[in-house]
Amino acid sequence: MAPNGSVGFRDSPLEPGIFLDEDLGSDWYIYESTESAPHDDLFPDAIPECHPTISPQLYHTVMAPLSLAVLLALSFLVKRRRLHLSCWNGVPGLLSPGNLLEQDGQRAVAAAVLALLCSELCRLLLDPDPLPLLPHPRCHRAEFWKVLALLYFPALYLPLLACAGPRHRLGYAAGTLLAWGHCGAQVWHRAQCPLAPKIHQLYSLLSHVPALLSLSLLSLWYPAQLLRSLRNGDSPEPRISGKSYYRKYLKALLSKRDRKGSSVKIDESLGSRIRSYLLSYIYIPEEGFRIPLKLVVSVTVAVIAVYQVAVLLLVAVVPALRIIRAGMTKDVVVLLVQFGLVPSQGAAVPGDLEQELRTARHFLWALEVCYICSLVLCCLLTCAMLLRSLGMHRSNLRALYQGAVLDVFSKAHILRPSRESLVCWMAFSSFQAAFACLGLLIQQVIFFLCFVAFTFLVVIPLQLGTSSPLFGIIRNMWPFWLTLVVAVLVQHLLAHFQFLEQHSLQKEITNRRALYIVTFLLFPTNVMVGSMAAVWRMVISGLYNAVHFCRLDISLLHRGVETFDPGYRTYCHYLRVEVSQCHPLLKAFCFLLLQPGRPEPPAPPRDTQLEEGLQLMHPKPPAPGRARSRRIRARWWVAYTLLHNPSLTASRKTALTDPAANGAQLGVPRP
Known part of the structure; x- marks a missing residue:
């Protein structure tokens, strides 16, 4: 310790003979620093x-x-x-x-x-x-x-x-x-x-x-x-809720339309495929179908929850980074240079640390940009997944309305409400908001680390003209990477030209002895290729699960254990309640039954002078064509409604449950 009470770093290789007295040490506290005084508006206190x-x-x-x-x-x-x-x-x-x-x-x-x-x-x-x-x-x-x-x-x-x-x-x-x-x-x-x-x-x-x-x-x-x-x-x-919608749905379903777009396009360009893939993430309303009110509320609540979490993440981190950048002093840069976090330009005294100070502030600015970019990307991905779930929900509801249970669920289910279904239906909107918030937090952590790694390993070294550890690893291990690429290419070329013989209608394996020899010789190399594939599998699985975490209409687990996914199980039971209680064809059928009938005209007077046999043989007046067509159409609507109502499947006779007997789809489960 110096005689005046200051602490001296005489043995420091970077700054020999530099003393930090009490006045200089007070600059470590950025709240008392005179350099950070213009930034007092950043402090919440x-x-x-x-x-x-x-x-x-x-x-x-x-x-x-x-x-x-x-x-x-x-x-x-x-x-x-x-x-x-x-x-x-x-x-x-x-x-x-x-x-x-x-x-x-x-x-x-x-x-x-x-x-x-x-x-x-x-x-x-x-x-x-x-x-x-x-x-x-x-x-x-x-x-x-x-x-x-x-x-x-x-x-x-x-x-x-x-x-x-x-x-x-x-x-x-x-x-x-x-x-x-x-x-x-x-x-x-x-x-x-x-x-x-x-x-x-x-x-x-x-x-x-x-x-x-x-x-x-x-x-x-x-x-x-x-x-x-x-x-x-x-x-x-109204006596029947939503009767106008159910009638419109039935009319849109029974209307005759030209199937002009049913032909499959074989030669589809890459641009059209990309456009169709992007449009699948945009929910476009279709005539005759309306998203259930519960799902509209769920998506709205999820978007609001994502906004609240994003605002909290933004105001809790970005102002703190700006405070640190504004309060960065040369004495802090000395420690950063000693730890190797900031590249040194050969400065020996604090007065010559201007370049290091600018570099440290540039690094903090890069961290702020990475954080904001990752947060914006996470919000956009979460909203895109929520919109994609609307389209998937429409497809699932239409399939269940038609009775194709196996097109939605992995196992046959009877679409009846139960205790667990009602509990899941009540909690569906809350689950959607909670899953969206947690998914946003997970995405923010992952994408922020990815942005920081890319920035400090690729972008900043290119800006400063210095060597990057990533570039050094790639440069030193180029024989290893070249060996893996050559091994994969050789296996593909041999499999195409030597080990696979194509006949007129099928392909057969040939040169099996050479195939066995190449398989044995390339075993160690394929172990290295498998290691790289395992790392890629881990990365792509983590990214996929993080991005799709907010979606409840898909399971993040295997189909055999998807029931252990609480979000997907809640969604499945929610669908059961919606289909069993809000089937539009069943509602339309009930509306037709409750619709008051038109009064029939009084019967013509009968001639009492005729004999009883002639009275029985008296022909009925023919019904007009318009009334007859209306009656036929109403009966056809009733038959179609009863035929495609999945809740009545268990009540039918055994002969009627056969798909060939009633024209039902192959996905209808037998009771």
Whole structure:
């Protein structure tokens, strides 16, 4: 130690005779460094705590009782007219948050409310005050209050979705009041306190964007429905939900279309194949088919969850990298040069470390670029997989509607609801959001490491003109790589020209003795080739599973053990419930049965003077052609509906379960 109390690095080979006193040592703390003073806006602690006019506690204290009052008032609005007609003109009924098993539900409202709830859940996990109704919940049992908050927020936002159920002007008015109250409080809070010291100054604003968009949509939708109801009157709830969709589906299925595009194109260009492959990841709506409401909600919630996780990953890492880059000093560069993390230019004193300092900051900037690029790529891949799952779900539903169970499942299943199916159906949307979030985290780690490895092993050495360890390995091991390439090429050439003889209709193995000799001689070389193939198998399996982790319609396990995949098992049971309860042909058949029949014209008067035999032989008037065709078409619809209903397969006779007897597909399982 020096006499003045400073620490000297006299024996350092890089900086002999350099002393770091207390003033120089204080520069290690970037928060006290004068060089990083212009970057104080990057520190979350520099943001003062904001106290808005409408505090979160006041907001929840007002909106929670109001939501409960609206829920109770609307419960008396929903009538059950078959019970106690003299009491309250029908007993009160419970409000339902949308018909999730039907096709007539308000898709925009359901998606907006579930997106709002998902945003609140994502912020709830990081919020020290999970229940704003309580004064200071963070002091005691914060985990217990978070569990209660998981039940509080769904109950708070339930009336926003339930107000659309009665399809009454009072429900629309209540929904307008609640939507305007929630949206006004949120917008006023964000306007007064756009920045927050938690995690990052912009995290609070960015995380509230989905909630603000959802509340804005509800604030516009409910007033529009209220004005429409006041102008046209209340539309009574239909007896059969989604009857217009089921009729359109049946008409589109029974309509005659020209099969012009059924011919297979043999000479298809590479560009058209690439275009068709890319279009398979874009869901294009088709006439006569509508994605179920539950799946629309699931995809919406998954996208919101991916956005929330991406924002959290962005604001938690990128500002920290910028702080480190801004606070990088020459003394830090000395340590980086000593550890070999920054290439040295031969500088001996800190005053000559300008080039090393620029190089270190360039490395940190490269890390930031790699992180942002990997995060953007992961978000795009996750959204592409979610869109691809919509197309796969449509194909699976159509196959199950036709009874082709083996085209979807590996084993024959009876499409009936069960206890496990109902549990999986209820949890499907939540599972989709959770799998999407975890898949995004896994992809971010893998692709960030890949980007960093490529940047620091290939790009930066080419920029600096220095040698890369990767280039050195490739240069030193070129005989090994050349041997592997030559061995693979020789085996392919010998297999094509010497060991395979092609006849007119088939191919036969020839020169078997030479084949055995070459196999024995190339055994050690093929071991090396197999090692490279094993590494490639591990890489491609990890990338494939990481990219497809968010998809529940495919299993990441082998078909024999795919039942151990909880995501795929949930999806399979979800399909069973959807097909058994929402089969469009069965719904259309029920609608035809419940449709009121037309009154028949009175029968013509009978002549009582004729004998009884002549009365029996009296010919009936021929039915008009239009009525006859309509009757034939209706009977054909009923026959087609009953024939292709998989839920009736187990109730048929043994002779009718034969595919040749009833024209069913080969994929229909026998009971």
